[in-house]
Amino acid sequence: MDIIAVTRHGKVRGRSEGGVAAFLGIPYAAPPFGDHRFRAPAPVTPWDGVRDAVAFGPTAPKRPYRPPLDRLLPDPDIPGDDCLNLNVWTPGVDEAGLPVMVWIHGGSLRNGSASLPLYDGRAFARDGVVLVSINYRLGVEGFGVFPDAPDNRGLLDQIAALTWVRDNIAGFGGDAGNVTVFGESAGAISIAALLGSPRAEGLFHRAVLQSGPPHTVSRAEGAKTVALMAKELGVPATAAAFAGVGREALLDAQVEVTGKGDPISGGPGFQIVTDGDVVPAEPRPPAVELLLGANLEEYRLWFVPSGAVDRISGLTLRLAMLKFKIPGRIGRLYRAARPGAKPGEILGALATDLLLRGPVNRLADASAKAYVYEFGWRSPVLSLGACHALEIGFVFDTLDRGRELTGPDAPQPLADAMHGAWVEFARTGDPGWAAWDASRPVMVFDGEHDGVVHAPRQEELEVWL
Template sequence: MSVIDTACGPVRGTVEGGIAAFRGIPYAAAPVGPLRFAPPAPVPPWDGVLETAAFGPTAPKNPYPPPLDALLPDPEIPGDACLNLNVWTATPGEGARPVMVWIHGGALRGGSSAVGSYDGRAFARDGVVLVSLNYRLGIEGFGVFPDAPANLGLRDQIAALAWVRANIRAFGGDPDNVTVFGESAGALSIAALLASPRAKGLFRRAILQSGAPTAVTRTEAARTTTAIARHLRVPATARDFARVDRAQLLAAQRAATAGGTPLTGGRGFHLVVDGDILPQAPAAALAQGSSDGIDVLLGGNTDEYRLWFVPGGLVDRIGNAALWAAVLKGRAPWRAPGVYRAARPGASPGEILGAMVTDKVLRVPLNRLADARADRPGRTFVYEFAWPSPQHDLRACHALEIGFVFDNLGTPDSLLLTGPAAPRSLAEAMHRAWVAFASGGDPGWPRWNTERPVMTYGADGARVVHAPRERERRLWS
């Protein structure tokens, strides 16, 4: 295996099926000691050749709670140097191929780049240099303190993109043709990157999978930090939190955020409008043109809610009374349950509520973003993943599309959600569209316009559907 020179020193990876893989390359210094609640710092140069055969340490985190832990594997690799990334490339040092940078999801408190379904060999096989990265999570990445910067995890992502800009040519990538893509909290992060002046010039295209442009005020986000401080019985400052043993800190974080999910709410972690990395809310910044000139592909899954509602039986515990209570509490349109039920004969109250929540939290904000960009510089394309998984009655749930995008349906991680009979042809079509978009900005269907074309990946293959479920979407206008 040849050695690649980076700005901080040479690295040596491995060759797997004709693809060169470099895992665990540090892009910033280990966030420990005085750097624990500080912005990412430069990596000290190393002596000799850095061996990159294995994934690097993952960011400190708690495992997913049951029953999600049985569906979403989340490897934990010990070590302090968690600000690392991985590169897959077919011919390092040759050519200038499109680059795709994957930002993982996990509600800003879980996940890592070491998940098996994120393996980048299929992208490298098809002419892309694939990069995936780790960033700080939970209280260490998204805590809000009076004596430390906010959005440290987002700052980490920007530092990783700066590393790509400076080093990717040595791996055969084109630093002027970078596409960022991510799912769930990864897509949420990408919306913030599109809005952040600090990320300008670091990427050319963006793909948002099942994550909308949202951020909150410092006051709102600080409530989670304050709750964790109460569990620890220390002041809610970075200085005091840095003195706490990491295991104790994670235990307090788990207790303070128990029960919250991205769809059902509860205490969790958020991106913050901080006047620096995020001068204003991403949705407002994007509507005003912060992403002008950048091509964007965005969308979600038909049954996002089922990942949280079905495995633990919540969908069956929701009756009509709970449905209407949620309508009142969430200030949903009064007509909404009837409109959603008309399109879903036989659906339970829990399924009706789940479909409404999916639209309110994900589909409708993404449609609004597409509408806001329709007449601005930069093309916009919309997709929907609709293939119904037979596993655990999950159908087209949150995160199901990832194995299709990466063309990794055979990995154990993907099989947990898809089962063994997922259509390979659909994975080939979806993966091919992502590669085409990263290569030239056109995934192969009409850009967003007044007819609302949505490429739908479903049981009958891939086809364009115009304005799907428009009556339901209009309820939220």
Template sequence: MVDTPYGAVRGRYERGVAVFRGIPYAAPPFGPRRFRPPEPPEPWDGVRDAGSFGPTAPKPPYSEAFAHYLSDPVVPGDDCLNLNVWTPEPGPAARLPVLVWLHGGALTRGSSAVPVYDGHAFARDGVVLVSLNYRLGVEGYGLFPDAPANPGLRDQLAALRWVHASIAAFGGDPDRITLAGQSAGAISIGALIAAPQAQGLVRRAVLQSGPPEAAERDKVRRMVRRLATRLKIPATAEAFAAVDRDLLLRTQAEVGRLSSPVLGGPAFGIVVDGDLVPRDPLEALTEGDAARDVDLLLGWTRDEYRLWLVPGGLMDHVDRLGPVALAGAMARCHCGHEVPRGYRALHPEARTAEIVGQLVTDHLLRRPLHRLADARPGSSYVYEFAWPSSLPDLGACHALELGFVFDTGDVPESRKLAGEGGPRELCDVMHGAWVRFAATGDPGWQSWDDSRPVRILGDGAPYTAHGPRDRELALWTADGAHESVPVGGAPPARGTELASAVRRLRRTMRARLH
């Protein structure tokens, strides 16, 4: 039993560590609180049982194509702003390092209840692991004229404040908090460590497969307007709050199929709001003084894009589209023909889909993470996860590394991506690096400097490569802005023609992922 600021909670001992699940860090975000910043939970009398995961935030299910690879359990209920704690030694005397986990899922899916994220191994190895739920989709990242922006990010900040104030009672050290996340979770971390309101709450940060970024406000507004048009309501928080929740989720799922990581499109995202996010997070972290004392561990997988293109057979279709797919990728990446031509010259045997995928991966992930590391030499560590899944065509895809990070490769949900036979040695290396980083700020290899060291974690022993992506990244200009023209003799795809090509590819991807 542990006392929190709002009441006592009772956990369970499981395999030698104490586990507390479903602890509320904020009040249920519905009724008059819907689309509003989080508020403290109501205190409770007696002892609250913390034996089960709390409700998950409202979210649509993954499409069948993605559900084949990704698990996303649903726990019903309104009290979805909750968190979980795994600790080897409850009590204020322990002062152990703390790792706070933010799940991914494109800010529309995911939860702390995904079995891959079980925190037992971290607690076993001396790190208090905290995972949490936050509002998703239009509930968490819709942009309305009558409600504050970024309520999902505000949820995460509220949870982080709860951890800072409460974790000592669970055996954690509030001065050694590492904020870690993957994909949308990592993007959220970039915004949080750059936020003035979060300064002093985090000592270290792990950004896996997600850079600091702010979405275009108009892009988010278009997503809300499309939802409003289908629902035949005004694009206001007041109108959305009156819509049946299940209908809203179904509509969100349908509208969301128009966007993709590869070709963009309207989507939910963190926006500059003049308050919690006063400026673009990447600019704040690279050009300003935000979080200068925060150590960084930055990583990606070698073949991120394969999780975006393999489901639904999209790899083969992108190959068939050829120049149309390349035109769409150039529009997505704001680059000219010389960039994909350079990739083709460097990788002459690569398929069109592989060129498209690497272009988008470098634009979305590697270039901004390199920029962040360049701004923080000496306190940044960079790695690439390069072990390929045993399942066909997935390679070292997005999210594959998570079973290795959490040492949960044996659970069925990890095997949906990894297949059978993930190497135990790689799990020890990957999980061990995160544990060491949370404890000491040093994952066990050379920090970033002018030689651009990247730790490669794949088959065989880990090794350090210096500038392994430099040839590709050198093809981009500093700002990445070029005239968008096609590759290799294809007729110019400008103006409406380019837009038509991009729409055609988006429609095809949407149909195949339905």
């Protein structure tokens, strides 16, 4: 059944089915091309009549994940310029005062979109939440650092989308005074930056960070990827020069420069930069309630399908520890706790705690009120274990849409528990377990013995705090 909602820019037509209304591909800013390319997001041009919102809108320019991740992480590509769009799932436009959740997808700031089937918002709407998912500019278009363009354009897109939510969500039954942002990986890293940004103040009231810690770099560091791309393209490292390069050629150069890196082992990529404006040098401490955590074996998404977990030798492990200035006693501590583990598994565990678990705990320590979780259910697919991104289908209650990672027999009761906790946090600010304090309570979701563990693996964690 068709259903109409009213926004400040015009009416939109969605579809209602099974008690949930979906509005897809609604623009929240002008297409970021032509005169708007490499600029801050511009306002939407209002429209007359009723605009169809029954299909996902264009995705930001990107390329698929490189093999073998492309088989595990499907990444739909929908062509078109109007890529600054969002989707809304709601119990009904005649509702009022419902909690709102806004999903910011991950993908290393160069992959992903809001149109993944895994991110379908029907389960949230079914349970009384208005779910919004957003697209934002990726890669060099969104996060390339230039001397003649605003920094963090993808982050500015996210702020523009949150501003749209503030101004329009009441027309979809939502409460603009009860907005929870949540995201995974690069989406969570983005949220960590938004927590300290004066530009985002008042646009959300709670935040969920899944497997993504606070992380920014200097402008000089962020500009290195653009410099490498400029060399590849044979043009100056300016926005004006890059705007003259065709979209496909720009993506070719982006893949060439960044294609061999990953979040664990590093390499050229795109980062949020400290620009003194959107991301100040001294960000505000988190002033909202937080739910945050990580997966037990984050590293396995990159180390196992690629075969790196088997290629990493004891020598490689020692060299990596020297590079990251990790004392030998810490390596011995991790080996003692993992008898029989391969050098690649030891390195992955060290990297997970250095890059994720330690920063997550530090953010919880710095927050006024936080709840911490750990996801520990192990996927049987390719021995991925409790890898990065595995928890998303459980949070969205879309296990039938994410079998590439989970396999066919993922436990529905675990999805019920995680999804329910996220809904309750959005509704009340309390996901159902004790808030973070000196005893370090962590809610462990593993599908067998779900429950709170105080200070898990504290001896290892202390070396990163």
